[in-house]
Amino acid sequence: MSDPLSKLQFSEGKGENGNNFIKFTAGQSIKVRVYTINPTIHINAYGKEQISFAVWSYDEDKAMILSKGPSIARQISQLHQDEDFGADITKTDIKISATGEGMDREYSVNALPKSMDITANQLEALEELDKNLSKIFKGSVRAEEYNNGIKPQVFADAEEVTQDTLADIPF
Numbered sequence: 001m002s003d004p005l006s007k008l009q010f011s012e013g014k015g016e017n018g019n020n021f022i023k024f025t026a027g028q029s030i031k032v033r034v035y036t037i038n039p040t041i042h043i044n045a046y047g048k049e050q051i052s053f054a055v056w057s058y059d060e061d062k063a064m065i066l067s068k069g070p071s072i073a074r075q076i077s078q079l080h081q082d083e084d085f086g087a088d089i090t091k092t093d094i095k096i097s098a099t100g101e102g103m104d105r106e107y108s109v110n111a112l113p114k115s116m117d118i119t120a121n122q123l124e125a126l127e128e129l130d131k132n133l134s135k136i137f138k139g140s141v142r143a144e145e146y147n148n149g150i151k152p153q154v155f156a157d158a159e160e161v162t163q164d165t166l167a168d169i170p171f
Helices: 070-079 120-136 144-148 164-168
Strands: 030-033 040-043 049-056 062-068 092-100 106-111
Touching: 030 062, 040 120, 040 144, 049 070, 049 120, 062 070, 062 120, 070 092, 070 106
Parallel strands: none
Antiparallel strands: 030 049, 030 092, 040 049, 049 062, 092 106
16 A cells, blocks of 8 residues: 555554544544544644544434544554455444543544445535545645655744634535
8 A cells, every 4th residue: 555544654642522523531532534644743832743634424413523643543544454344444334432531532533334325415514624624724735745754844933723723624
């Protein structure tokens, strides 16, 4: 496999807000379909790298942003490269579970045995969101750039992504 997600080298850092971001609660799982295979990498307000994907949330029934540290992205990348799942994460529904709180939070990512079909409307919303990930996160780079040694920019006055910021992007 030669796409950016397959080649992404993850930092060891540990890991946004608004209604368009996936949120996790300990003891609960979410079901999503990852669309992005060239995710964005940005520096969050705590100075840690975050990897962001456009995903279809089956729980919310809309395109959303999955933006977390390397632990989830690493597991997504492993599934993406696994021949048992077709070596294409965009064709596999996954379940992400969170356990623990705060610094003790851990995530597990599991491929589901049956994947639902993505409709043309869902695909259109995912494409639009994926196209705009670099605009949503100031100073971000795509995995393809990151893999070539380009690192995300850090802004001292970095603004937190808010619902108002997301309202400017048509998805």
